[in-house]
Amino acid sequence: MSRGSDVYRPYPEAEAVWTYLEERFGMPRATFADHRLWQRGAHKGVWLLHAAAEPATDVKVDWPGLAVLRQPLPRGFPTNPFLRRFGFAATRNCYDVDWDTALRLMYNHQLEQAPLDDRGGPYIIRSPYGTLGRGWVRHGRLVLDTPKAWANQLLPRTELAETE
């Protein structure tokens, strides 16, 4: 959240975001038919809000809906919360893992041999229970963007196999 900025306005380059999501992940535009994009000033994050809602102008709105991009395109990439909600609709650049592998990735472990080509850009990592979030291929390894605290906070660790 940021303080002291302008009011939120419809994001003028929404078309570029829909195109990016379609080209990068194969997400159909119809997935977002009931949503609109909003931004508070240039170079700020882009937010996804249900079409029935509109940020009020007579009260200071801190954030509307779900953050899609922390920075506008082309520098920005989709946030983890956004991908967890809408990752199910992806058909490209996504990788499905079983639940054991999902847990390893959540505990900040890495997949030693990435099953994806390292062509840059984020990937979507999915489990049987939903999308885990944004993944990257780095030095041949698949890494999931997770909060560092998860490794210590989440229980139960005993589910994890110690050998990989």
Place this chain on the structure above:
Amino acid sequence: MDTLRRYAPIVDDLDAFLAAAAAPMPRVVWANAVRLGDDQMAEILARRCPEAEPLPYLADTWRVPPDSARPGKWPEFALGLLHTQEEVSLWPVVVLDPQPGEAVLDLCAAPGNKTARLAVAMGDAGAVLANDRKWSRLQGVQDIVARMGLTAVMASHADGTQFPGQARFDRVLVDAPCTGEGTTRKSRGQTPELRNDYHKLQTIQKGLLRRAVELTKPGGTIVYSTCTYAPEENEAVLDGIYPEKAAIEPIALPPEVTTAPGVTAWQGQAFRGDVANAVRFWPHHNDTGGFFVARLRRL
């Protein structure tokens, strides 16, 4: 806990009440139905907490024993597939009964549990404005909303007693700041320090409820709730609303849930008659925390 003895005149079994108020409390987990189907939630619970029991009167909700692993540490929680909350805290949203596409205001939203439940109950379709006076506390609301992937919630920070604008909401939830006497069971064996500044809080609560009534469209619904037993913070606050502005409606709850009606008099003060339509949740009735819920119809 001796403070709670002041409720002897209005509680049916004082000893049972005091014993329950000091005992550990089960929690509930509820599925994020926007992202998870019933079958998937059943699979998760079978692995994490086989002893969890579905609550027959609350959809997508299971009761977890107090000695089980904290649901807030489950990986599925971190992914936003489920949420944990106190059972009795779910009733204000049930009573408010928000519908998809409506405009709903949560006037005192932090920490955001009821806000999330509101949006999920609406199928994440509509406009939920989560307001709180303290900007810093809205961060917690955003954490929950982002974790659960909800797109119908936006946040504002304004003093709820002076929230700007006209009557534009279909429904308004006022989960008012209170002394929190009903939360003693969360204290995990430690004796909680109970506040007794009932009248100071009452001024704020009356201001919040009055503003909530003004912000609701004619025919719209307002729910006033607190997690305290004090009539000064409950029925006396409702009594401060002009009857021509809002009527307090009866609340129909499932027959398995035991409640007590609102009290119409306390320490020499008589309240408007329809405060009896409000419901009190005593901890010994349903093995929950304590709560007070009233539903008002804007006239």
